[in-house]
Amino acid sequence: MDERKLKILAAIVDEYVRTGEPVGSKAISKLEHINVSAATIRNDMAALEQMGYLEQPHTSAGRVPTFMGYRLYIDELMTLPELPDSEKKRFDEMLGSKDTPEELLIQNAAAALTELTHCAAVVTNSAPRFSVISKVEVIPTGKRLYVILLITSNGSIKNKACRLEFDLSHEQLEFFTHYIEENLNGVSVEELSEEMFDKMVAAVSAYMISLSPLVKGISELSEDLRQQELTLKGGEKLLSCDDLDKMEVVKFIENKNGLSDLLEGAFSGIQVKFGSENDSFAIGNSSLIVSKYRKGGKEAGSLGVIGPMRVDYKKIIPYVDYLTQKISYLMSGSEDDTLITGPPADNGGQP
Amino acid sequence: MDERKLKILAAIVDEYVRTGEPVGSKAISKLEHINVSAATIRNDMAALEQMGYLEQPHTSAGRVPTFMGYRLYIDELMTLPELPDSEKKRFDEMLGSKDTPEELLIQNAAAALTELTHCAAVVTNSAPRFSVISKVEVIPTGKRLYVILLITSNGSIKNKACRLEFDLSHEQLEFFTHYIEENLNGVSVEELSEEMFDKMVAAVSAYMISLSPLVKGISELSEDLRQQELTLKGGEKLLSCDDLDKMEVVKFIENKNGLSDLLEGAFSGIQVKFGSENDSFAIGNSSLIVSKYRKGGKEAGSLGVIGPMRVDYKKIIPYVDYLTQKISYLMSGSEDDTLITGPPADNGGQP
DNA sequence: GTTTAGCACTCTTCATCTCCGAGTGCTAAG
DNA sequence: CTTAGCACTCGGAGATGAAGAGTGCTAAAC
Numbered sequence: 001m002d003e004r005k006l007k008i009l010a011a012i013v014d015e016y017v018r019t020g021e022p023v024g025s026k027a028i029s030k031l032e033h034i035n036v037s038a039a040t041i042r043n044d045m046a047a048l049e050q051m052g053y054l055e056q057p058h059t060s061a062g063r064v065p066t067f068m069g070y071r072l073y074i075d076e077l078m079t080l081p082e083l084p085d086s087e088k089k090r091f092d093e094m095l096g097s098k099d100t101p102e103e104l105l106i107q108n109a110a111a112a113l114t115e116l117t118h119c120a121a122v123v124t125n126s127a128p129r130f131s132v133i134s135k136v137e138v139i140p141t142g143k144r145l146y147v148i149l150l151i152t153s154n155g156s157i158k159n160k161a162c163r164l165e166f167d168l169s170h171e172q173l174e175f176f177t178h179y180i181e182e183n184l185n186g187v188s189v190e191e192l193s194e195e196m197f198d199k200m201v202a203a204v205s206a207y208m209i210s211l212s213p214l215v216k217g218i219s220e221l222s223e224d225l226r227q228q229e230l231t232l233k234g235g236e237k238l239l240s241c242d243d244l245d246k247m248e249v250v251k252f253i254e255n256k257n258g259l260s261d262l263l264e265g266a267f268s269g270i271q272v273k274f275g276s277e278n279d280s281f282a283i284g285n286s287s288l289i290v291s292k293y294r295k296g297g298k299e300a301g302s303l304g305v306i307g308p309m310r311v312d313y314k315k316i317i318p319y320v321d322y323l324t325q326k327i328s329y330l331m332s333g334s335e336d337d338t339l340i341t342g343p344p345a346d347n348g349g350q351p
Numbered sequence: 352m353d354e355r356k357l358k359i360l361a362a363i364v365d366e367y368v369r370t371g372e373p374v375g376s377k378a379i380s381k382l383e384h385i386n387v388s389a390a391t392i393r394n395d396m397a398a399l400e401q402m403g404y405l406e407q408p409h410t411s412a413g414r415v416p417t418f419m420g421y422r423l424y425i426d427e428l429m430t431l432p433e434l435p436d437s438e439k440k441r442f443d444e445m446l447g448s449k450d451t452p453e454e455l456l457i458q459n460a461a462a463a464l465t466e467l468t469h470c471a472a473v474v475t476n477s478a479p480r481f482s483v484i485s486k487v488e489v490i491p492t493g494k495r496l497y498v499i500l501l502i503t504s505n506g507s508i509k510n511k512a513c514r515l516e517f518d519l520s521h522e523q524l525e526f527f528t529h530y531i532e533e534n535l536n537g538v539s540v541e542e543l544s545e546e547m548f549d550k551m552v553a554a555v556s557a558y559m560i561s562l563s564p565l566v567k568g569i570s571e572l573s574e575d576l577r578q579q580e581l582t583l584k585g586g587e588k589l590l591s592c593d594d595l596d597k598m599e600v601v602k603f604i605e606n607k608n609g610l611s612d613l614l615e616g617a618f619s620g621i622q623v624k625f626g627s628e629n630d631s632f633a634i635g636n637s638s639l640i641v642s643k644y645r646k647g648g649k650e651a652g653s654l655g656v657i658g659p660m661r662v663d664y665k666k667i668i669p670y671v672d673y674l675t676q677k678i679s680y681l682m683s684g685s686e687d688d689t690l691i692t693g694p695p696a697d698n699g700g701q702p
Numbered sequence: 703g704t705t706t707a708g709c710a711c712t713c714t715t716c717a718t719c720t721c722c723g724a725g726t727g728c729t730a731a732g
Numbered sequence: 733c734t735t736a737g738c739a740c741t742c743g744g745a746g747a748t749g750a751a752g753a754g755t756g757c758t759a760a761a762c
Contacts, residue, residue, distance in 0.1 A: 036734075038736095039735050039736070039737090040735070043734090057743095058743060059742050060740085060741050060742045061743075
């Protein structure tokens with residue numbers, strides 16, 4: 001495999017990404033950094049096509065990269081520019097700080113990505129599953145009306161209103177919260193099961209029958225915690241790129257087919273996957289650029305962009321890269337702080 | 352204006368809604384309830400066109416209703432079927448119960464609408480603006496970490512984590528919540544202003560400087576309450592109807608231009624507005640079917656469907672109608688219950 | 703006077719055809 | 733090994749024509 005052929009392949013991909021049109025030998029020969037004639041390029045192009053890196057939409061058209069062509073380009077040929085500080089700053093502002101709840105953090109990341117790339121952004125957060133319940137509160141707010149507050153070690157907070165058949169006395173409330181804390185504090189979200197809640201309903205009902213809606217409420221909240229794993233933002237952006245099949249896109253936006261498995265199964269580091277390489281996530285001609293972020297050294301979710309296969313990888317990969325790093329940093333840095341450590345020490349605070 | 356002409360106009364609209372193709376005299380003459388020949392219909396169609404109710408895409412095509420045609424059809428000609436009980440039940444299940452928070456209620460309504468009509472659904476909720484703060488809680492959850500809980504009379508609950516510079520003593524926390532309750536309880540969301548919070552920050556800081564982030568947090572939450580006014584669900588559905596301009600739709604999904612004003616300004620009762628009648632909300636050939644729901648007799652928001660002009664009005668209007676009634680009922684019925692009435696009386700509850 | 707049948711007319715749609723040009727592959731010369 | 737030149741191919745744009753749907757108008761029928 002020729003040095004020059006690689007250079008030409010890279011030039012073709014760049015050009016195709018830029019224009020969206022099949023690119024011919026003449027166009028390449030005109031580029032500054034290419035010093036051979038169109039005829040030479042034609043020969044190399046024929047060779048590249050033979051090898052499966054290029055294809056022709058029809059006989060007398062220019063060449064278009066194949067999956068293999070993109071693969072080679074992405075894995076070997078492409079030179080990634082460093083993200084300028086101004087862009088970094090922009091992301092930093094959009095993301096939030098160490099105090100921002102994790103959930104919001106990754107939502108912000110998705111919003112930033114879709115805004116800056118004009119593609120769809122996708123984020124998952126497996127953190128909630130591994131986090132543990134750190135606090136459950138039940139707060140009376142009206143006649144027979146209570147708000148349940150569920151807080152986890154990773155900073156997600158869920159609430160829900162709950163109506164009971166009777167008002168609770170102070171002691172009853174005390175009993176309930178004490179019981180719940182005893183049974184749930186420190187339990188990881190993943191461990192929470194229906195059986196567990198069934199048992200709790202039984203136990204609580206033995207004390208007072210009308211407490212069971214509260215347990216049910218908590219059970220529903222924990223369901224929420226487990227579910228909020230995959231978010232797709234800016235899906236409609238995909239509809240304006242005409243490389244993609246509209247029907248497939250609409251279907252995908254509705255069910256997010258296969259995406260969750262694909263993300264779950266990914267390795268660490270930035271990865272690019274093509275829709276057509278993969279049959280579960282099946283938007284033809286699409287490309288998925290993902291990376292996993294970490295929290296305290298452990299993989300905690302992934303974040304990426306979905307676009308047409310001819311997206312500007314040189315631009316998007318640095319974005320995704322920077323964001324995962326930043327998120328990993330923001331999450332890990334304050335890790336021990338967000339863990340519940342019991343009620344704050346009662347030692348004043350005035351300077 | 353002839354009785355027969357009206358009948359023919361209605362038939363044309365029905366047929367056009369059904370097929371999406373311009374409808375000719377022959378097609379109408381074949382309908383069961385029409386007993387005149389195609390030639391007669393042709394004459395009437397010519398007259399209707401003269402009067403501005405119909406138009407021809409081109410000389411030798413069938414007729415298509417104009418705005419005026421639809422207007423007349425909707426206002427006078429259309430016969431609305433009663434919604435069958437099975438459908439009603441379906442809606443009831445999708446909506447929720449009297450215990451469902453209002454916010455969720457209308458979100459459910461939008462979800463139900465978009466699912467059943469295959470159009471976009473839009474809901475607004477001006478209720479939060481008119482509701483009053485019924486409870487503010489500050490709950491310690493970790494080292495210098497507090498969760499603020501804001502509850503309003505209409506059942507919305509907002510929370511937010513807040514990091515302080517120092518931990519608060521029990522007395523400090525007590526002081527703060529007491530101060531906040533004193534100043535905010537019963538205040539309507541609309542009345543909340545930046546100046547108010549500025550004053551509170553000043554007052555609170557005088558006691559202890561590091562309390563101000565909490566006030567800021569509350570201020571942000573109240574901002575949330577005010578903002579969550581307009582939701583569009585299923586916007587992508589509009590992209591699959593080819594009567595609508597894709598570009599306009601994408602733009603609209605992004606900014607929801609003019610919609611809020613339009614809904615705000617609407618009268619009560621079901622209304623149908625066409626995109627082209629209105630220049631602020633400007634998707635050509637679109638139709639907006641809205642109705643205002645009430646809470647305790649007062650208009651509290653609106654709910655509706657956006658679709659192509661040739662949507663099945665006979666189907667959708669009963670949907671929207673039923674939903675507004677049901678929501679009005681669900682919201683009003685439990686109104687006094689959701690109002691805060693102080694902590695529940697401490698009089699036990701076991702049967 | 704209103705309704706209907708018949709007919710000529712119009713205009714879109716679809717298929718077919720032709721021409722143009724971009725881009726190629728091949729060959730032969732540098 | 734590279735380049736110039738040239739014949740070749742094929743898709744896209746525009747032109748042409750037949751088919752079909754639907755109309756408007758006229759004259760006859762009710």
